[in-house]
Amino acid sequence: MTNNGRSDRRPVHLDDVSKAIIEQLQADGRRSYADIGKAVGLSEAAVRQRVQRLTESGVMQIVAVTDPMQLGFTRQAMIGIRAAGDTLKLAEQLADIPEIDYVVLTAGSFDLLAEVVCENDDQLISLLNTRIRNLPGVQTTETFVYLKLQKQFYNWGTR
Structure with missing residues (x-):
């Protein structure tokens, strides 16, 4: 990939x-x-x-994985985005936003999903109102605020 x-x-x-x-x-x-x-x-x-x-070859990366909460990023959320027009172009624009760490095009209720990591609710609101919802092609968004991250592993590559 x-x-x-x-x-x-x-x-x-x-x-x-x-x-x-x-x-x-x-x-x-x-x-x-x-x-x-x-x-x-x-x-x-x-x-x-x-x-x-x-x-x-790009099969593997060796990286440091941080805990956002311990670094002062207390608000994480997944944003479902319904879009019109070129979703590939929209995905590229979303990927350029520093607070967004994950962008995927999907089939189903949403055209794209974007995971965000913010310092607090005010930063999340600002991100939604001034940067995500104003992008050309964004019709609606639905935000799923993370209450607790129960599981996140990176070991699926060798099954």
């Missing part, structure tokens, strides 16, 4: 060793190549090469 949301490549088949390396990094992204090598039965150099191939 590319950053613009289009799948421009064929799915990559991962062997069991590559999956095991990914699982090791999902458990601890700072784990050393030597420790991963011991766990998966490869040398440190072989693990380094595989990780490099996985990241360069």
